[in-house]
Amino acid sequence: MAPPTLLVLISGSGSNLQALIDATKSTPPLLSATITHVISNKKAAYGLTRAANAGIPTTYHNLVPYKKKHPTTEAAREAYDRDLAAHILKHKPDMVVCAGWMHILSPTCLGPLQGAGVDIINLHPALPGCFDGAGAIERALEAWERGEIDKTGVMIHHVITAVDRGTPIVVREVPFVEGDTLERVEERIHAVEHVEIVKATRIALDQRRERLEKS
Numbered sequence: 528m529a530p531p532t533l534l535v536l537i538s539g540s541g542s543n544l545q546a547l548i549d550a551t552k553s554t555p556p557l558l559s560a561t562i563t564h565v566i567s568n569k570k571a572a573y574g575l576t577r578a579a580n581a582g583i584p585t586t587y588h589n590l591v592p593y594k595k596k597h598p599t600t601e602a603a604r605e606a607y608d609r610d611l612a613a614h615i616l617k618h619k620p621d622m623v624v625c626a627g628w629m630h631i632l633s634p635t636c637l638g639p640l641q642g643a644g645v646d647i648i649n650l651h652p653a654l655p656g657c658f659d660g661a662g663a664i665e666r667a668l669e670a671w672e673r674g675e676i677d678k679t680g681v682m683i684h685h686v687i688t689a690v691d692r693g694t695p696i697v698v699r700e701v702p703f704v705e706g707d708t709l710e711r712v713e714e715r716i717h718a719v720e721h722v723e724i725v726k727a728t729r730i731a732l733d734q735r736r737e738r739l740e741k742s
């Protein structure tokens with residue numbers, strides 16, 4: 528039986544994509560899956576280079592042409608998301624992994640994917656219910672500096688319309704330490720992410736397989 532296929536969405540450096548690539552290529556594989564395509568919304572995303580170096584086809588899905596063509600930002604994002612779903616479904620992945628994907632996926636994108644039975648998971652550098660959205664690490668550090676929290680963390684969750692509110696798959700706490708800076712916290716969080724995204728993807732694929740076996 529062929530291993531399940533993953534399509535990875537990125538926007539930046541792609542260090543978490545690299546963790547997934549390495550996990551699929553390790554001996555024995557830490558992740559029994561094939562990454563068949565990578566899509567970025569940023570042309571300069573180094574993750575596109577990482578994918579190319581691994582022999583994985585890529586797509587740069589650019590929002591700018593949509594903003595030029597459509598009268599409002601809302602209409603542009605609607606058309607962009609519709610085409611994003613089409614790009615994804617063209618590759619028939621079993622699962623989509625948002626690994627630093629910095630766009631909110633609207634129901635226009637999520638609907639067709641869910642209708643096609645494609646699971647979507649997301650990596651978020653915070654604990655469930657905390658610092659939803661972009662800039663989570665910075666906001667957590669600021670809350671710690673105000674004495675409001677003593678730890679942050681990493682979670683990988685199922686993606687629903689409500690941003691970062693899907694059911695968690697893996698949650699890992701990352702305590703703050705005295706003298707912490709953004710750079711130090713980011714370094715500790717990324718190290719945790721690179722382990723947990725592989726674990727969570729494996730768990731989510733197992734959940735998918737068990738669900739399909741029951742249906």
Ligand SMILES: Nc1nc2c(c(=O)[nH]1)N[C@@H](CN(C=O)c1ccc(C(=O)N[C@@H](CCC(=O)O)C(=O)O)cc1)CN2
Nearest residue numbers: 628629630631632649650651660661687688689690691
């Ligand atoms: N429908 C969902 N879409 C996304 C989810 C989700 O859970 N449900 N997770 C996010 C990832 N993410 C945090 O983990 C996140 C990323 C970006 C944003 C955001 O506000 N993006 C802005 C644009 C920011 C930019 O381009 O620099 C936007 O989309 O307008 C929120 C959450 C992925 N999507």
Ligand SMILES: NCC(=O)N[C@@H]1O[C@H](COP(=O)([O-])[O-])[C@@H](O)[C@H]1O
Nearest residue numbers: 539540541542543544627651652660
């Ligand atoms: N809300 C989403 C979000 O903030 N995602 C974060 O973007 C970074 C991507 O790094 P990478 O491109 O090196 O994998 C990661 O820290 C990830 O948690």
